[in-house]
Amino acid sequence: MHTVLISRRRLVLLVAAALVTMGATGWWIFGRAAGQGSPPGLGTRTVQAGAVEVRMTALTLDRSGAVFAVKLDTHTVALDLDVAGAAQLRVKGSTTSDASWDGSGPGGHHREGRLRFTTPVPAGAEVELRITGLPQDATGTWSAP
Numbered sequence: 409m410h411t412v413l414i415s416r417r418r419l420v421l422l423v424a425a426a427l428v429t430m431g432a433t434g435w436w437i438f439g440r441a442a443g444q445g446s447p448p449g450l451g452t453r454t455v456q457a458g459a460v461e462v463r464m465t466a467l468t469l470d471r472s473g474a475v476f477a478v479k480l481d482t483h484t485v486a487l488d489l490d491v492a493g494a495a496q497l498r499v500k501g502s503t504t505s506d507a508s509w510d511g512s513g514p515g516g517h518h519r520e521g522r523l524r525f526t527t528p529v530p531a532g533a534e535v536e537l538r539i540t541g542l543p544q545d546a547t548g549t550w551s552a553p
Contacts, residue, residue: 458543469552479520494541
């Protein structure tokens with residue numbers, strides 16, 4: 409009878425260890441997959457610019473330039489601005505307005521697309537994206553990887 413109790417305890421311990429190991433492995437795999445595409449320092453900034461919610465996600469900040477996914481949402485004003493013309497990128501104290509916009513056109517209450525700058529972004533640089541022409545300016549900051 410004593411041998412049966414030890415075997416049951418061992419079985420319980422083995423099952424518990426297996427469950428903990430499977431849980432930790434799943435967390436590690438799914439946690440890494442969720443973080444892919446967003447190097448350290450990158451991510452989404454959500455800014456309330458008056459009646460407009462602006463979501464800016466840094467997709468690329470490197471020597472090839474900067475790329476942001478931008479989404480504008482409102483229910484009160486028309487979003488007629490020229491997004492590329494209203495965007496400014498500040499890198500290491502220098503501001504540029506060389507943006508191009510690949511997204512929805514002027515008008516409506518919901519717009520989204522990609523904002524691209526050709527200005528090289530050195531590793532470790534502080535980067536600021538400012539979008540003007542809204543009820544208030546929308547600004548987000550990131551650190552280049």
